[in-house]
Amino acid sequence: MTDLDLLALRRKARRLLAPWDRPGSPGATLGLVRDGALVLQESAGAASLELGVPIGPETCFRIASVSKQFTCAAILLLAAEGRLSTEDEIHAWLPELPDFGAAIRIDQLMRNCSGLRDMLELMRLSGTDLSHPATAEHLLAAIGRQRGLNFPPGTRFLYSNTGFLLLGRIVEAAAGEPLGAVLERRIFAPLGMTRTRHTPSVTEIVPGLATSYFPQDGGFVRALHGFPLGGEGGLVSCVEDLALWDRNFTTGQVGGVALGRALAERAPFSNGTLNLYARGLEVTRYRGLRTENHGGLWPGFKTCFLRAPEAGVTVIAIANHGGIDVHHLGHQMLDAALEGRPGLHPVPALPPRPALGALTGRWLEPESGTTVEFGIEADGTPTATQHGLPFALAPAEDGRLAARRGIYPFTVTLPEGGRLAIETDAGHVALFRRAAEAPVLPAGLAGTYRCEELDTVWTLAAEGDGLAARVRGPLTAAGPWPVQPIEGDCIRLLTPATLFQGWVDAKLARDAAGRITGLIVSGARARGLRFARQER
Structure with missing residues (x-):
């Protein structure tokens, strides 16, 4: 790469970041790694609006689910030493877990094909959103109440933070020390990742950590988050440290080159179709090139870790602005870095x-x-x-x-x-x-419904001109959640959340006489939850 090539890429990065390069705005940082060297890092916006501190090379962020590949790496390092097997059934390490009705392997947790319902979704459906204070014990209790799965293990993919929380606990059981200590000793310290740390508590003081924000009413508000973070998303890091981690995929300083290969190794589902999700990394193709990538999302924080190993290029994009699409930002930077590469597929055009x-x-x-x-x-x-x-x-x-x-x-x-x-x-x-253009709610829908697997009661009753649900779960009460008709026995409940205005799809269950006996409820990452209608 010539000096002029690098100059052009830096200018491109600055143009991409320009919308947030202004006073009073949080922003983002962009890093580009080429052939093992961090060749540029550009930033825009404030790490702290209150203090007027700009985002810079040493600014740290919560990288959320980009943490998952590190949890998987810890599992694979332990497996290479014979301290566990990725084919172990999870109850061998976590005997306190309930019987889910099927055997689940450690490897299925890493590949998001375990069928386990996502604990964050379970908490939300019981009325406890990310902004509410919660403990690790609360999350484990939500998992422990489950008796069913989204699907039989190994048959489908559905993203599940539950699986990675459990992986972190399996690391601790096998290694005999906390997950953070394992990651520090085995990965961060050897690679020189001095600004990366596992921080389960969101109240812990972390040097250099940016504050996260949401856009609101033309300005910004602090993004609230009260849940602890484990193997599913507990890392704080920065562009430089993630560049050091990226280099390990080729140098193999930690775990040998076999570790990087194992993290990016795809496996088939039971029907023979390959799972796009490897182990803490999604493996796809972009413009004819293989990519290995993962995103991170936590209130106000967004991360894109995007590798194109055939081109020797990696892009790292991290934001403390909840309105920035870092996935798109990262791919725009990747396009610029790949420009002129022979054989690169053009970006397809949208349909008219x-x-x-x-x-x-x-x-x-x-x-x-x-x-x-x-x-x-x-x-x-x-x-x-x-x-x-x-x-x-x-x-x-x-x-x-x-x-x-x-x-x-x-x-x-x-x-x-x-x-x-x-x-x-x-x-x-x-x-x-x-769907029907003028749907109406089913008659007789009002009533009380209980879900044993959530330990939660939804009471559907008249609210204004319509119907809404009042929620009482094991930790909090919530609502009213408006109930909307979709068509026939299909309805929707709006579920306000910190990250977005959510909804769940629900379908009525009826007996042979046509009486409503319950609701079958599915969210994005928790399917088939049964709410039984309670007798008056």
Whole structure:
């Protein structure tokens, strides 16, 4: 790379960061690694709005789920020493866990194919959002109440923070010391990652840690978060330290080169389809190149760790501004770094606006009651929203539209004849049709419903001109959550949350006489929860 090449890349990074390079705004930092060297790092915005401290090279951030690959690395290092096997059944290390009805292997936790329901979703559905104070014991209690799974282990993919919390505890059981101590001694210290640390408590004082913010009413507010963080997301780090970690994939200083290969090794589901999720990394292709990447999301913090090993390029993008799409930011920086590379596939063009217009609106998969809504942003970007979480869509090379968001297998075919096909994990394709335009709530829906696996009661009653749920869970009360009709026995409950305005899809259960006996509720990462109707 010439000095002029590097100059052009630096200017590109500054242009990408320009929207947040202004007083009174949090922002982001961008790093580019080429052939094992951190060749640039540019930043914009404030690490602390209160103190007016700018983001700089030494600023640290909560990297949230980018932590998962480090937890997996600790497991693999212990496995290489014979202290555990990735094929061990999890009860061998955590005998206190309930019987989930199927054997779950350590490797299935690392690959997000265990079927375990996500603990953060379980907490939210019981009325406890990320902004509420909670303890590790509360999270473990939510896991311990489960008796079912999202699906049989090894058959599907669904992102689950539960699995990585448990992996962290398995590391501690096998190593005989806290997860943070294992990571520090085995990974961070040998690699010189002096500003990376495991910080389970969100109240712990961390030198150089940026404050996180959400945009609100033309300004910003502090992003609240009260949950502890374990093997699923407990690391604080920075661009420089993540660049040191990236170099280890090729040098093998820690764990040998076999460690990096094992982290990025894909495995098939039981139907033979390859899982895009390896071990703490998602492995996909972008513009004809293999990428190994992961995102991180915690209130006000966002991280993109994006490797393109065939090109010798890695991009690291981290923000303390909850409104920045770091996944898109990172890929824009990767495009700039790859420009002129022979054989690089062009970025596919979006379908014409009329074709996209046929996609907009609400769609329903009648059997499960799953809904998805499509729209088009002012700049022409198509978007999809599921369970309240909006995400941009980008054109795929096969003519379909795919989620422009990490760790979210979602590819949609433009509708034909009032139907559209959405492919998700394990090659699963679901057929959706347009939902009713003027739906009404089912008669007799008001009442009290209890879910044993959440230890939670939802009371649906009249609220204003409609129906809403009041929630009483093991820790908190919440609500009212508005209840919306979708079609027939399919309904939606709006679930306000710190990160976004969520919703859950629900379908009524009825007896042979047609009486409502309960609700079958599914969120983004917890499916098939049964709420039984209580007798009056």
